[in-house]
Amino acid sequence: MKSGAPPDLKQTQELFWALITAPEGVRAAIDQPSGRGGGIDPAQVDAVFAGDENLPAVERLDIYANMYFFRLLDCLAEDFPKLRAALGPERFHNLVTDYVLQHPSEHPSLRYLGRRLPEFVAGHAPSAGFPFLADLVRLEWTRAGVFDAPDSATLTRAALARLPQESVGEARFRFVPAFALLRFDHEVVRYWRALDEAEADGGATDPAAVPHPARRKTAARVWRKDLVVYHAGLDEEEAHALELALQGETLGRICQVLAAGLSPAQATERAGRMIQAWIDDGILADCGPNTSL
Amino acid sequence: MGHPDSLGHGVGLRRDHFDRILARPARVDWFEAISENFMVPGGRPLDVLTRVRERYPIVLHGVSLSIGSTDPLDDKYLDRLDALAKRFEPAWVSDHLCWSGVGGRQAHDLLPLPYTAQALDHVVGRVQRVQERLGRPFVLENVSSYVAYADSAMPEWEFLAEVARRSGCGILLDINNIYVSAKNHRFDPRDYILGVPKEAVRQFHLAGHSNKGTFLLDTHDHPVIDEVWELYKDAVRRFGPVSTLVEWDDKIPPFERLEQESIRAKEIQDEALGPAPVKTGRGTA
Numbered sequence: 001m002k003s004g005a006p007p008d009l010k011q012t013q014e015l016f017w018a019l020i021t022a023p024e025g026v027r028a029a030i031d032q033p034s035g036r037g038g039g040i041d042p043a044q045v046d047a048v049f050a051g052d053e054n055l056p057a058v059e060r061l062d063i064y065a066n067m068y069f070f071r072l073l074d075c076l077a078e079d080f081p082k083l084r085a086a087l088g089p090e091r092f093h094n095l096v097t098d099y100v101l102q103h104p105s106e107h108p109s110l111r112y113l114g115r116r117l118p119e120f121v122a123g124h125a126p127s128a129g130f131p132f133l134a135d136l137v138r139l140e141w142t143r144a145g146v147f148d149a150p151d152s153a154t155l156t157r158a159a160l161a162r163l164p165q166e167s168v169g170e171a172r173f174r175f176v177p178a179f180a181l182l183r184f185d186h187e188v189v190r191y192w193r194a195l196d197e198a199e200a201d202g203g204a205t206d207p208a209a210v211p212h213p214a215r216r217k218t219a220a221r222v223w224r225k226d227l228v229v230y231h232a233g234l235d236e237e238e239a240h241a242l243e244l245a246l247q248g249e250t251l252g253r254i255c256q257v258l259a260a261g262l263s264p265a266q267a268t269e270r271a272g273r274m275i276q277a278w279i280d281d282g283i284l285a286d287c288g289p290n291t292s293l
Numbered sequence: 294m295g296h297p298d299s300l301g302h303g304v305g306l307r308r309d310h311f312d313r314i315l316a317r318p319a320r321v322d323w324f325e326a327i328s329e330n331f332m333v334p335g336g337r338p339l340d341v342l343t344r345v346r347e348r349y350p351i352v353l354h355g356v357s358l359s360i361g362s363t364d365p366l367d368d369k370y371l372d373r374l375d376a377l378a379k380r381f382e383p384a385w386v387s388d389h390l391c392w393s394g395v396g397g398r399q400a401h402d403l404l405p406l407p408y409t410a411q412a413l414d415h416v417v418g419r420v421q422r423v424q425e426r427l428g429r430p431f432v433l434e435n436v437s438s439y440v441a442y443a444d445s446a447m448p449e450w451e452f453l454a455e456v457a458r459r460s461g462c463g464i465l466l467d468i469n470n471i472y473v474s475a476k477n478h479r480f481d482p483r484d485y486i487l488g489v490p491k492e493a494v495r496q497f498h499l500a501g502h503s504n505k506g507t508f509l510l511d512t513h514d515h516p517v518i519d520e521v522w523e524l525y526k527d528a529v530r531r532f533g534p535v536s537t538l539v540e541w542d543d544k545i546p547p548f549e550r551l552e553q554e555s556i557r558a559k560e561i562q563d564e565a566l567g568p569a570p571v572k573t574g575r576g577t578a
Contacts, residue, residue, distance in 0.1 A: 009412055010363035012442065013395040016404060050441040052479070055507045060440035060477075063508065068400050075401075105399040108357035108370045109329040148333035151340075178336065227337040 007048055015040070015048055020065040023101055026058050072100050075110045080117065080140045083133065085195050085207035095127060111148075114141055132186035132213045139188055139220065139231065142180045146222050147229045149178035155284040157276065167289040169252030173245045173278075174286040178224035181234075181242045187213040189220050189233035223283045230281070238274055251275075251287075298495070300350050300384055300536040302559045307541070310548040311341045319349075320552045325538050328355040328386070332373045346381050352496070352538075353383040354465075357399065360419050360433065361392035361406040371426050378429060384536075385430035385495060387465050390416070390453055407442035408452040413459075420460035432495045433457070434465035435485075437473040437502070437511035448480065450488035463495035466532070468525045469517065473502050473509040486528050494532045499525060499558055500540040514543035516554060522561055529565040537562065 007015070018040060022029030030042050051057030073096045077084050084092040103116045118141050121127055122134040154176060163171055191213035198205040219239035222231040234242070237258060244254050251271075258274075259267035278284050301322030306314070314324075324345055331338050331353075345351065355374065359367070378386055391403040406412045424431045435453055447455075457464050466489060475482035501515030517525075517539070525537075539554045 007444070009361075009407070009409075009415060010395070012407060013363055013392060013404075017395050017398070017400070020400065021398075046443075048443060050443045050445075055477075057440060060508075063439040063510070064400075064402060064404065067402055071401050105394075105401060106397055108359075108367060108393075108399060109332060110401050111329070111333065148336035148338060151335035177334070224336065227340055 007044075012048055015044060016061075016064075019045070019061050020068045021104065022065065023097060026061045026065050030058065069097070069100070071110075072096065072105065072113060075113050076117070079114045079144055080137060082140055082192055082195055083117075083121075083137055085199065086130065086133065086136060086191075086210075086212075087127075088206075088208035091127075095121070095124060098124060098126070111144075114144070117141065130212070131215070132188060132191065135184040135186045135188040135213075136191070139182060139184075139192065139222070142182055142222050143229050143231060146178045146180060146224050149176075149224065152176040152178065152285050154282040155279055155287050157279050160275070160279065160287055163288065169250060169255075170289045171251045171287050172248055172289075173251070173284050175246060176223075176283055176285045179283040180222045181239065181246060182220050182222065183239070184218045184220070185215060187216050187218050189218060189231065192231075221283070223281050225282045237270075241271075241274060242278075298384070298536075299534055300352070302555045302562075303349075303352075303536070303538045304551045304555050305354075305538065305540045305542065306342070306345060306351070307545055308338075309545045310551070311337075313548040315341065315344055319548070321349075321555050323350040323352070323384070323536070323538075325352045325354045325540075326381075326383075328353045328374055328377060328388075329357050331377055331381075332370075342381060351381060351383050352536075353378060353381065353386045354434075355386070355388040356403070357393055357401070358388040358423065359393040359399075360388060360390065360423070361404075361412065361416050362395055363392075363415070364395055364397065366419055366422060371423065375427055378427060383429075385432050385463065386427055387432040387434055387463075387496065389436050390433045390456065391436045403436040405436060405438035405440065405442075406452075408445040408447045408449060409442075410446065413452060413455055416456050417459045420456060420462050424460065424462065430463060430495070432463035432465045434467050434498065435470050435474075436467070437470040437477075437509075439477055439508060439510075441478055448484070448488065449474065450485045454488060454490050454493070457490060457493040462493075464489060464493045465496040465498060466494050466528060467498035467500070468528055469498065469500040469502055469521050470511060472518075472521045472524055473511050476509045482524050483527060486524070486531055491532055494535055497525065497528060497532075497535055497537040498540055499537065499554070500542075512543055513540050517557075522557075525558065526561055526565040529562045534562050534566060 019026045019029055030040050030045055049057035049061060051060050073093065076096050087095060099117060099120050103120065105113050118134060118138045121137050127133050194210045195207050198207040198210050219234040220231050221234055221242060241254050241258055244257060255267055255271045258271050262270065303321050303323035303325060306324040306326045326342055331342050333339065389403045392406060393402060393404060394400050433456060435449060453464060471482045471485045499517045500513045501517055503510045503512040537558050539551060539558060541551055
């Protein structure tokens with residue numbers, strides 16, 4: 001902006017933005033030109049904004065700066081309650097400060113503010129003492145995605161039973177959009193439950209004091225039934241079966257894999273129980289010899 | 294007697310009240326849904342809105358159109374808004390006279406505009422494009438503001454009136470926002486009411502705010518205060534019984550408390566307009 005010339009609308013908005021998103025606050029952004037706020041000329045601020053003796057312009061801009069940050073903080077606290085519980089409010093606040101600096105919202109809806117948080121926490125140096133966070137955040141973000149994923153018809157037991165016997169082995173599953181299979185490096189499903197118990201404890205247990213989850217390969221599925229989101233830990237057998245089904249393997253091939261180490265009768269029973277649970281939880285959309293993924 | 298297209302008295306549709314609203318009839322005439330909350334592929338939000346829409350008129354009220362931003366209008370956003378409007382057929386679509394971000398980044402706030410000729414031309418052109426894109430009534434709301442611009446050449450109500458006159462959009466007059474901005478910028482809120490063209494006002498908003506000592510903050514977490522009810526009365530006298538909506542977005546009380554606030558708005562409207570003509574049972578000459 002040229003000194004003395006009235007600012008155009010774009011310059012005004014860029015200045016406003018720089019001031020209200022400056023991490024140390026509006027005053028610091030003006031007073032410390034070498035700070036992260038980036039060299040804002042105080043004369044420019046005076047020329048653009050109007051205040052009065054009751055409330056100077058800088059303090060007025062500070063109202064927006066506070067609202068900017070706390071709105072984003074509140075949004076992420078709502079979308080990632082377990083992350084906040086695990087870190088405690090102060091560490092969570094600091095994490096959000098770093099996150100929104102690196103990834104300001106670029107979507108018109110706050111719903112998507114956290115979309116880059118899973119990858120961000122994985123590389124967030126101050127959170128290095130919490131190696132399980134990436135897993136926990138991925139679970140929370142996946143739940144959010146399943147919550148409002150597209151609606152879909154679901155496969156029923158009756159529809160499965162109607163498949164001609166000779167083509168059952170060649171049948172493939174199609175999954176509903178409101179479903180996800182997750183693999184973790186930590187026991188985050190168990191940890192989630194422990195956090196729930198701590199929270200249900202009426203404040204007697206500090207969630208941040210809940211022992212951190214052990215490092216161990218685990219898996220979970222996330223699904224939605226009757227508009228409510230659920231997740232559950234999986235044994236390796238079921239995780240593998242789901243993986244195969246998601247990859248489009250036939251029911252015959254899935255049963256073959258499950259049969260390893262089991263008698264044919266045991267394998268059939270195991271596969272049957274598993275698939276019935278998938279149907280009852282509404283994670284399968286369709287099944288048939290010609291079902292395309 | 295009612296305004297030609299008045300929906301009556303409604304409240305904002307908020308997640309905390311979904312179960313209650315679906316469980317039994319609400320003592321309100323209509324609901325206002327935040328557009329962005331329903332711009333999702335599926336799941337509970339859309340299911341709830343579908344069921345609410347089966348029973349009540351709705352208005353779609355956006356917070357992210359960013360009509361005053363110097364960034365290009367977001368076509369994807371407009372597509373989603375258009376799809377939502379086609380699906381739910383709101384009485385109208387509204388958003389705010391503000392900007393929300395620049396350089397592709399979103400503040401998720403309602404940031405004030407300088408009231409200059411340049412900003413006026415900019416906003417009018419964009420409102421016209423939005424109206425063409427949506428092909429349905431579009432309404433702009435005045436926001437609460439905390440800072441002003443040195444080069445503003447007109448008061449906000451003149452700017453808003455000009456936007457409405459030149460673009461043909463309607464006005465959503467937020468009575469609480471007028472009160473908050475009047476205190477923050479030291480103008481008479483009645484000048485605002487008098488400065489807005491009567492024919493453009495399509496809806497009122499009412500809400501609570503917080504007194505922070507040196508300024509008022511539009512928090513939507515309190516009941517409407519008496520001074521704002523008085524201003525509402527003035528607005529009803531000037532603009533007639535236009536659709537009125539009570540917003541409560543934080544520290545959300547039980548739905549029944551919100552119903553009471555809406556019923557109070559109706560009572561105040563009736564009081565402001567005086568007794569209805571007595572029906573004699575005979576036709577008049």
